[in-house]
Amino acid sequence: NVAFLIRRLRRICRFYGSEPQFILSTATLANPIEFSEKLVGVRFKLISNDGSPKGKKYFIFYNPYFDGVGELSTHQETKNLFLFFIRKGLQTLCFTVSRKMAELIALWSKKELEGAEPHLIDKITAYRAGYLPEERREIENKLKTGNLKGVISTNALELGIDIGSLDCVIISGYPGTIISTWQQAGRAGRGIEPSVATLVAFQNPLDQYFMKHPKVFFDKSHEHGIIDLSNRCITSGHLKCAASEMPIKLPDDGIYFGNGVEEILKTLESQNSVQNTPNGWVYSGKGRATEDVRLDNISSDIFKVICERKILETMDRIQAYRESHKGAILLHQGETYIVENLDLKNSVIQVKKKDVDYYTEAIKVVDIKILKEIGKRKIANFTVSFGEVEVNEHYIGYKIKKYDRVIGMEKLDLPPLNFKTMGLWFTVADDIKEKVWKKRKKDIKEKLNERLRDDLKKGEIFAGGLHGIEHAIIGIMPFHVMCDRRDLGGVSTPNHPDTMKATVFIYDGFEGGIGLTEKAFELKLFREIVKMTFELVRDCKCDNGCPACIYSPKCGNENKPLDKKATILILEELLKLMEQEDKIKVRRQ
DSSP states (O other): OHHHHHHHHHHHHHHTTOOOOOOOOOSSOSOHHHHHHHHHSSOOOOOOOOOOOOOOEEEEEEOTTOTTSOOOOHHHHHHHHHHHHHHTTOOEEEEOSSHHHHHHHHHHHHHHHTTTOGGGGGGEEEEOTTSOHHHHHHHHHHHHHTSOSEEEEOGGGSSSSOOOOBSEEEEESOOSSHHHHHHHHTTBOOSSSOEEEEEEOOSSHHHHHHHHOHHHHHHSOOOOOOOOTTOHHHHHHHHHHHHHHSOBOTTTTHHHHOTTHHHHHHHHHHTTSEEEETTEEEEOOSSOGGGGOOTTOSOOOEEEEEETTEEEEEEEHHHHHHHOSTTOEEEETTEEEEEEEEETTTTEEEEEEOOOSOEEEEEEEEEEEEEEEEEEEEETTEEEEEEEEEEEEEEEEEEEEETTEEEEEEEOOOOOEEEEEEEEEEEEOHHHHHHHHHHHHHHHHHHHTSOOOHHHHHHHHHHHHHHHHHHHHHHHGGGTSSSOGGGEEEEEEEEETTTTEEEEEEEESSTTOOSHHHHHTSHHHHHHHHHHHHHHHHHOOOSSOOTTTTOOTTOTTTTOSOOHHHHHHHHHHHHHHHHHHHHHHHHHO
């Protein structure tokens, strides 16, 4: 969005005879020149001398799931650490992985302070996207002036906002990239005073990998920033805006908007959004073109959360399904609200204030359809493909939870969410299924001590292995691709109708795609992802799978079926096939 916004600005400036100079800064990107040129569309020169003041920074790795300490909760331990620092008089910023957890940790912290330390309650607050602008500015100013001692935030406070220098940062869960981790850690200690950053691990593959291999974390280079200008959904919105600002003239204006501009304009013309005139393409839609573009989101479908005729906040359609379905508990500024109605037609969410001691979590199942195969690689007897897919998300119910424990479940009846995106998929041959069953058959029968229908059990074990691969790859991909695991989705099936084979899908979780799975499709990187996934699952000390290897907290199928041994065996066979392919290529050379 920002890349296209800058291009629109440059186009207008050029028309009036101006060529503005752009100065960009980064402390973390591995490819500043490449990224800057892709972002702005002009040549850049790098100045890399660092003259900023630096104090001593302590970096703590905190693992609630360390062997022998029992099973603690990442969220509860985050809250405990947050209050520990606040009580010591240290101004602290805590980053969480979601809007809901920012609100919950703030709520839990305030409840604990009610008894002996009520004077601290007004000194802490939550902060996240969705708050009204005036609320956010007030929190930012109070943090900068020291009137707030602690803030629990999403990555909304990671960069771009001046909040001064803090004493402590808590990062609740690896943010998905080394860049984000250091951006968040860098919020503390911006002067010469010492500071501390604490990374609290989740029980997922990548968090636990870094807890066990901290040297890898500190040695790992910062990621390359990725800008994907091929998302048709984003391009279409900005073309409408550009056409409303001044006529788009081809081929001259094609340099600003990339390849395929004319095709997209013709599509918009068929939708009565633009019109081709002798002076160029002009906007002809209803309303203001800018109303269809949100710079902080790909979707322009915005829902208003209303309580007693007052707008509390806004969110997009996906967030509405996930967080504000009927019966959901919505948290806002430490207050709890129950959703009475989700009006999909008018994009309105009606809520009522209600004090409760639980929260809700939506359950979804996903099916996927291949629309267009763009790339394909055959490696021995399995194939890896990349292309356009259609994802259908069905929100079937929600969990009622209290302090991370499920205390109830309810059903939901919502129309599916459909969107087109880009995805990577690979097929697994039937002979691998037979090899897995041959190795698992004896173990299964001895364990259960009963006669089994081989065909049914074989299918269940194989499906459990595929499902485990899907979860584990999504968990490990952020190590290789600049993203968060929540930016990805996955589907696995023993027989997909579009491939007629066992298939594992990994897709970009954004409409139109943002280049994540396209990067993973690169052969060398795909091999590295499969290898690291295999090693992580194989080396996990659990017996039958756990959140540190193949379990996913977001699984709509309640992590069923899952089979850790089958996951290892399938990945092992895939790696063998890759090695065989490499040997054949060497012989040919």
